[in-house]
Amino acid sequence: MVVLAKGELEQIALPAVHKTAPPLADLPEVDLSVARSGSEGRAAAARAVAAACEEHGFFKVTGHGVPAELLARVENAAAAFFALSQRDKEAAMSAATPGSPFGYASKRIGNNGDLGWVEYLLLGVTAAGAEAGAPLSVPEEVVPSASLCSFRDLLNEYTVAVRRMTCQLLELMAEGLGMEDRDAFTRLVLHKESDSMLRVNHYPPRPELKQHHGGRVTGFGEHTDPQIISVLRSNATSGLEIALRDGDWVSVPPDQTSFFVNVGDALQVLTNGRFRSVRHRVMVNNIQPRVSVIFFGGPPPRETLAPLPQLVGEGGRSRYKEFTWCEYKASAYGTKLAANRLCHFETTN
Numbered sequence: 001m002v003v004l005a006k007g008e009l010e011q012i013a014l015p016a017v018h019k020t021a022p023p024l025a026d027l028p029e030v031d032l033s034v035a036r037s038g039s040e041g042r043a044a045a046a047r048a049v050a051a052a053c054e055e056h057g058f059f060k061v062t063g064h065g066v067p068a069e070l071l072a073r074v075e076n077a078a079a080a081f082f083a084l085s086q087r088d089k090e091a092a093m094s095a096a097t098p099g100s101p102f103g104y105a106s107k108r109i110g111n112n113g114d115l116g117w118v119e120y121l122l123l124g125v126t127a128a129g130a131e132a133g134a135p136l137s138v139p140e141e142v143v144p145s146a147s148l149c150s151f152r153d154l155l156n157e158y159t160v161a162v163r164r165m166t167c168q169l170l171e172l173m174a175e176g177l178g179m180e181d182r183d184a185f186t187r188l189v190l191h192k193e194s195d196s197m198l199r200v201n202h203y204p205p206r207p208e209l210k211q212h213h214g215g216r217v218t219g220f221g222e223h224t225d226p227q228i229i230s231v232l233r234s235n236a237t238s239g240l241e242i243a244l245r246d247g248d249w250v251s252v253p254p255d256q257t258s259f260f261v262n263v264g265d266a267l268q269v270l271t272n273g274r275f276r277s278v279r280h281r282v283m284v285n286n287i288q289p290r291v292s293v294i295f296f297g298g299p300p301p302r303e304t305l306a307p308l309p310q311l312v313g314e315g316g317r318s319r320y321k322e323f324t325w326c327e328y329k330a331s332a333y334g335t336k337l338a339a340n341r342l343c344h345f346e347t348t349n
């Protein structure tokens with residue numbers, strides 16, 4: 001249950017001038033089963049992925065091959081977790097390192113004063129064992145109690161399946177950009193030290209908020225994701241909105257059978273700005289709870305990020321400086337949610 005202290009509600013209620021966002025017309029859709037159907041289908045899917053990443057930094061994935069039954073089990077287990085008492089949810093995460101972003105939290109997003117009408121679990125996912133691409137594991141100390149072990153196992157199973165699909169998408173992105181090195185992005189997410197995360201968000205409905213506040217209530221304020229790629233799946237409840245190039249906000253009709261992909265800041269850098277890190281937010285639904293699960297594919301901490309030479313081109317201008325993922329994260333995690341994090345890494349000439 002999300003409980004707000006006095007005054008906090010005003011901070012997360014958008015002023016009434018923020019009208020309901022209209023649905024995104026022509027939401028780009030990529031059918032991965034077509035990409036698997038032969039070289040022509042693959043080439044078409046690669047073009048579609050690249051076009052969507054250039055235009056919106058966002059697209060929907062169908063034909064993904066992740067079993068519907070696994071999606072339903074994760075959704076039910078997440079709903080069961082969030083139905084626990086506040087004490088049990090907090091206790092489940094009490095072993096998480098103090099100061100680390102990982103664990104269970106309610107309303108507070110990050111460490112810089114951002115609030116949202118949301119409670120969540122944030123878990124680091126690591127490649128177990130020495131082999132790159134080995135199954136991921138959610139650290140034992142983060143979900144310790146016996147009753148939660150099966151939830152952790154389930155999240156691991158889910159992460160393995162979603163990471164596999166993520167890599168197919170990253171390969172299509174490289175192909176769509178005309179890159180010879182098709183593994184350039186995949187390699188980073190499959191690296192044994194890849195800094196990837198899994199987030200499970202729960203947005204409880206608040207029917208009374210509309211009457212009392214006139215405006216809309218923010219579940220998760222506007223932001224871009226710092227990583228390479230985010231792969232999101234939600235239940236059938238609306239709430240996700242993205243900003244178009246012109247700054248207009250549009251809503252994304254929910255589809256519990258599909259995944260939604262966000263280009264992150266790191267991919268915007270690697271592609272020298274050709275792919276757009278999409279600004280997005282979640283508004284609270286007045287009637288139904290929203291449950292979403294997001295896999296954030298990140299590079300290893302020591303990886304140097306800079307625009308890939310083949311995407312800058314001979315004599316072209318590199319729009320970003322070189323930096324390590326560690327440096328970027330340290331900078332990004334010191335900012336408010338809505339901040340433009342990439343501007344500190346842009347070149348000036």
Ligand SMILES: C=C1C[C@]23C[C@@]1(O)CC[C@H]2[C@@]12CC[C@H](O)[C@@](C)(C(=O)O1)[C@H]2[C@@H]3C(=O)O
Nearest residue numbers: 101109110114225226332333334335336337
């Ligand atoms: C306010 C913040 C929360 C966040 C870290 C940050 O300082 C800025 C980026 C935020 C974000 C957005 C995408 C992911 O949900 C997240 C886990 C991430 O890597 O960057 C969150 C961070 C968080 O919730 O701790």
Ligand SMILES: O=C(O)CCC(=O)C(=O)O
Nearest residue numbers: 199201220240282292294
């Ligand atoms: O919960 C959602 O649907 C999206 C949340 C989000 O953008 C995030 O966790 O970074």
Ligand SMILES: [Fe+2]
Nearest residue numbers: 223224225280
């Ligand atoms: Fe996000």
